[in-house]
Amino acid sequence: MSVDVQRRRMLCASTGIALCAALGAGLSARAEEKVIRVSARKFVFTPSEIALKKGEPVVFEFTTQDVFMGFNLPEFKTRSDIVPGKVMRMPLTPDRAGTFTFLCDVFCGDGHESMSGKIVVT
Numbered sequence: 001m002s003v004d005v006q007r008r009r010m011l012c013a014s015t016g017i018a019l020c021a022a023l024g025a026g027l028s029a030r031a032e033e034k035v036i037r038v039s040a041r042k043f044v045f046t047p048s049e050i051a052l053k054k055g056e057p058v059v060f061e062f063t064t065q066d067v068f069m070g071f072n073l074p075e076f077k078t079r080s081d082i083v084p085g086k087v088m089r090m091p092l093t094p095d096r097a098g099t100f101t102f103l104c105d106v107f108c109g110d111g112h113e114s115m116s117g118k119i120v121v122t
C-alpha cells in the first residue's frame, strides 16, 4: 500500500469522526427512534400485522394517497388521523404483551368496516 492511499484512508476516517462529533447529540436521538411506517388505502393497512416489543418505544408514521382515514388502537387508547399527502406521527410504547387489533375509525367507503390489522407485542 502506498503512503498516499494510507494517508487518504486516515483522512476519511478522521473526517467521519469529526462529522459524527459535530452532529452528535441531534443525530443520536433520531437514530434511537424506531419508526414503523404504515400506509393506508381503501381498505387495507400495509403492513397489516406489526410486531413490537413490550416497553420499546416506537413512532408510527401513517401515510395515504387515498382519502381521509384513521388508525385506532383501542386497547392502548390511542389513535391518529391519516391525512392524504401528509405524514402523521403517533408515538406508542406498548406496556403489555399480546395481540391487539387496530382499525380504521374514519368512514372511508364500502369496505371500511373490514379495514383492520394486528399488533403483536412480545
Ligand SMILES: [Cu+2]
Residues within 6 Å of the ligand: 069, 070, 104, 105, 106, 107, 108, 109, 112, 113, 115
Ligand atoms: Cu375507513
